[in-house]
Amino acid sequence: MRYLPLTDADRAAMLARIGAPSVDALFDAIPAGQRFAGTFDLPDHQGELAVERRIAAYARGNIAAGDVPSFLGAGAYRHHVPAAVDHLIQRGEFLTAYTPYQPEISQGTLQALFEFQTQVALLTGMEVANASMYDGANACAEAVLMARRVTGRNRAVLSGNLHPHWRDAVVTLARWLDFEIVVLPPEPAGGEDLVAAVDSGTACIVVQNPDAFGHLADLSPLAEACHAAGALLVGAVTEVVSLGAVESPGEMGADIVVAEGQGLGNALMFGGPYLGLFATRQKFVRQMPGRVAGQTVDTDGRRGFVLTLSTREQHIRREKATSNICTNSGLCAMAFSIHLALLGEQGLTGLAALNHVTAIRTADRLAALPGVRVLPRAFFNEFALRLPRPSAPVVERLAGQGVLAGVPGARLWPERPELADILLVAATEVTTDEDIEALAGGLAEALA
Numbered sequence: 001m002r003y004l005p006l007t008d009a010d011r012a013a014m015l016a017r018i019g020a021p022s023v024d025a026l027f028d029a030i031p032a033g034q035r036f037a038g039t040f041d042l043p044d045h046q047g048e049l050a051v052e053r054r055i056a057a058y059a060r061g062n063i064a065a066g067d068v069p070s071f072l073g074a075g076a077y078r079h080h081v082p083a084a085v086d087h088l089i090q091r092g093e094f095l096t097a098y099t100p101y102q103p104e105i106s107q108g109t110l111q112a113l114f115e116f117q118t119q120v121a122l123l124t125g126m127e128v129a130n131a132s133m134y135d136g137a138n139a140c141a142e143a144v145l146m147a148r149r150v151t152g153r154n155r156a157v158l159s160g161n162l163h164p165h166w167r168d169a170v171v172t173l174a175r176w177l178d179f180e181i182v183v184l185p186p187e188p189a190g191g192e193d194l195v196a197a198v199d200s201g202t203a204c205i206v207v208q209n210p211d212a213f214g215h216l217a218d219l220s221p222l223a224e225a226c227h228a229a230g231a232l233l234v235g236a237v238t239e240v241v242s243l244g245a246v247e248s249p250g251e252m253g254a255d256i257v258v259a260e261g262q263g264l265g266n267a268l269m270f271g272g273p274y275l276g277l278f279a280t281r282q283k284f285v286r287q288m289p290g291r292v293a294g295q296t297v298d299t300d301g302r303r304g305f306v307l308t309l310s311t312r313e314q315h316i317r318r319e320k321a322t323s324n325i326c327t328n329s330g331l332c333a334m335a336f337s338i339h340l341a342l343l344g345e346q347g348l349t350g351l352a353a354l355n356h357v358t359a360i361r362t363a364d365r366l367a368a369l370p371g372v373r374v375l376p377r378a379f380f381n382e383f384a385l386r387l388p389r390p391s392a393p394v395v396e397r398l399a400g401q402g403v404l405a406g407v408p409g410a411r412l413w414p415e416r417p418e419l420a421d422i423l424l425v426a427a428t429e430v431t432t433d434e435d436i437e438a439l440a441g442g443l444a445e446a447l448a
Contacts, residue, residue, distance in 0.1 A: 063399060065268055069435035070404040071362075073382045073426025074212070074412060075136070075163050075238040076271070077263045079351075080430055085265050085338045094334055103293075103307035109330070110305035113293035116337045123243045124235075124257035125250025126279035130290035132333040133276030133325055136260030137169035140206065140236050142278065142289045142323055143256045144170050147204035147232040148179060149287045149322065156204050157197045160184035161211035163238055164412045170206070186413060188375055188384055188422055190215040195225040202229060204256075208236040209249060212412070213424070214379035216246060223253025232256060239263055240277065241428075242380040244352030256280045264343075265335030275332035285309065289323030354429045355381035362427040365440050371447060375422075382426040384409075388447060391423040398442040405439055 006014075011023070020026055027035065043054060065078050072078070089095060097109045104110075113131040120129035133139040144156045156174070158167050158181060167183060174181050184197065190213070194205055205226055210216050219235060226233040235249025237259035249257045261275035262268075280288050286309070294308030343351060359381040367374045371388035387394060391408040398405040409422030427436070 062270070063402075063404065065404060068402045068404060069431075069438045071406045071425045071427060071431070071435075071439055072268075072404050073239070074407040074424050075165065075260060076268055076274075077239055077241070077381075077426060077428055078268055078430055079241065079263050079428050081265055081267055081335075081339060082342055084342060085335050088338050089331055089335050095331065097330060104304070107305055110293045110307065112334055112337065113291075113330070114295055114305055115341075116333045117293060119337055119340050120261075120277050121279055123240070123248065124237075124259065124277065124279040125248030125252075125254075126257050127282040128285050128288070128292065129277065129279035130288055131293055132261070132329045133278050133290055134329060135262075135272065135274040135276045136236070136238060136258060137163070137166040137276075138325075139258035139276035139278045140166045140234070141169040141173040142325070143234045143258045144174065144181075144204060144206060145177075145179075146256060146280075146284070146287050146289060146322065147234060148177075150232060150284055151203045151230065153201055153203035153231070154178055155180040155182060155201050156206065157182045157194070157202055158184065159192060159194060159205070159207040159211065160186040161190075161192055161213055161215065162206055162208045162236060163212045166208070166236060166238075186212070186416060186419065188213050188386070188409075188419060190217075190376060194222050198222075198225045198229045198231055200229055202226075202231040204232040204234050206234040206236060208238065210239065210242060210246070210376075210380045210382065212238075213422075214376040214383035216376070216378040216380065218247075219249060219252040219254060223255075226255075227253070234258065237277075239380065239382065241348075241352055241355055244348035244350075245356055246352075246380060250279070255284065261332070261336045265337070265339035266332050273329060273332055275329045275336055287322055290325050351429060352380075355427070358429065358431050359383065359427040361433075362425065362431065362436050362439070365436050366425070366443065369440065369444050369447065372443065381428055382424060385423040385425055387421045387423055387443075390420040392420070394443065394446045395423070397446050398439070401442055403438050403442045405442065 065072055070078055093108060117129040117131060121127060133142065147156065148154065158170060171181050194207060198205060205222065207219060207222060209219060223233045232255040233253060234256045235254035237243065240259050240261050240263045257279045259277040261277045266275060278290060291307060292309035294306050296304055296306050298304045340348065359379065363374045363383050366372055366385060373386045375384040375386055392410045395405045395408050406423045406425040409419035413419045
C-alpha cells in the first residue's frame with residue numbers, strides 16, 4: 001500500500017469534489033489518438049522486496065560502459081573521474097545546497113558558482129558565463145533565442161553537422177514562436193559552406209566544433225561573415241575536454257558559446273543529469289539566460305559574493321524574463337569545478353592530448369580493416385567511420401560479444417538512410433590497447 005495509497009472510494013470522492021466524471025476526463029485536452037490505450041508489459045503492484053528484486057533484474061540487462069570496451073560518444077563521453085570529486089560533492093553543504101533564493105546568506109554556494117563561471121569563461125574564450133544550465137542541448141536552444149533578442153531577427157541557421165539532439169531541442173523550443181529555424185543537411189565528409197547561409201535576415205548561425213562527425217574547423221571566417229551581416233555566431237561544443245587542445249570558439253570569434261560539461265566530473269549515469277555551459281560577450285550579458293554570481297566587498301571591505309544578475313521569471317523580471325530556466329545544475333557544476341581544479345591548466349591540456357593520441361591510434365587501427373574508411377582528416381577524440389554495410393546490426397552484434405562499438409548513424413539520423421553505414425567511434429584516456437584490439441577484431445569478423 002506504500003505505493004498505491006488511494007482506494008477506489010478515495011478516487012471517487014476526489015473526482016466528485018472537482019466535478020469530473022472520470023480520471024480519463026482529466027486528460028481530455030490530449031487527442032484520443034495520442035493516448036496510450038493498452039497496458040504496459042509490467043507486473044502488477046508488489047511488495048517492496050519483490051519490487052527491488054524485479055528492478056535489480058532489469059538493471060542486470062544493461063551493459064555499463066565501464067564494464068566492457070566502450071567507444072560510445074556522440075555527446076556523452078566516458079572519462080576517469082577522480083575519487084576526490086565524488087567524495088567532496090557528497091559533503092552535506094554541497095550535496096543539499098539548492099537555488100539561493102536568499103542568495104547573500106549562501107556565500108559558499110555563490111562562491112562555488114562564481115568559481116565555476118570563471119572556469120567556463122576561460123575555457124570558452126569568452127568574457128562572462130552564467131551559473132550553468134540543464135544540459136548542452138538546452139543551452140544551445142537558449143542561445144538561439146538569445147540571438148533573436150539581440151539582433152531582432154527571426155531566422156536562425158543550424159549547421160547540418162550539429163548534434164541531432166541539440167538540433168531537435170532548438171526546433172522544439174522555437175516551435176511556437178514566430179521564428180524560422182533553417183536546418184541544413186548533414187555533411188559527413190565535411191566541407192559544409194555555412195558562410196553562404198548568412199544574410200541580412202539571419203539572427204545567428206549555430207555550428208559545432210568538433211562537429212557531430214568529428215571534423216575540426218577554423219570558425220574565424222564564419223565569424224567574420226556573421227559579423228559583417230549583423231548576425232551572431234553560436235559555437236557549440238559537445239566534448240568539453242576538447243577545449244584543452246582545440247582553440248576555443250570564443251578565440252575564433254564566436255559571440256555565444258554553449259557546451260556540454262558532462263565530460264569533466266560527471267559520469268555517464270545512463271543519460272544524466274548533465275551540465276549545460278553558457279558563455280557570451282560582456283556586451284550581451286543582459287540578454288543571457290540564467291543567473292550570474294558576482295564578487296564584491298562588504299561595508300568592511302571584505303570579499304563577498306552576490307547574485308549579480310537574475311533574469312528568471314521567478315524573480316523581479318516576471319514576464320520580461322529572458323528565460324524560464326528554473327534552476328542551475330549546481331551539483332553537476334560543483335563536480336565539474338572540482339575536477340577541473342584538480343587537473344589545473346597543465347593537467348587539462350595533458351588529458352586532452354592523451355585523448356587525441358588515443359583516438360589517432362584507434363582510427364589508424366580501424367582504417368587498416370578492409371572496407372572501413374575514417375571520414376574526418378582532423379578530429380579530437382571522436383570520428384566517423386564509413387562501413388561497407390549498415391552499422392546498426394554491426395553494433396548490435398558486437399554488443400552481444402561485450403564490445404560497445406560506438407553509435408550508429410541510424411540512431412542519430414533515422415531520417416537519413418544514406419547515413420546508415422556511418423559509425424561514430426569515441427576513444428578517451430580510459431581506452432586501452434586491449435579495448436582497441438577487441439573493437440578491431442570484432443569489426444573485422446562482423447564485416448568479413
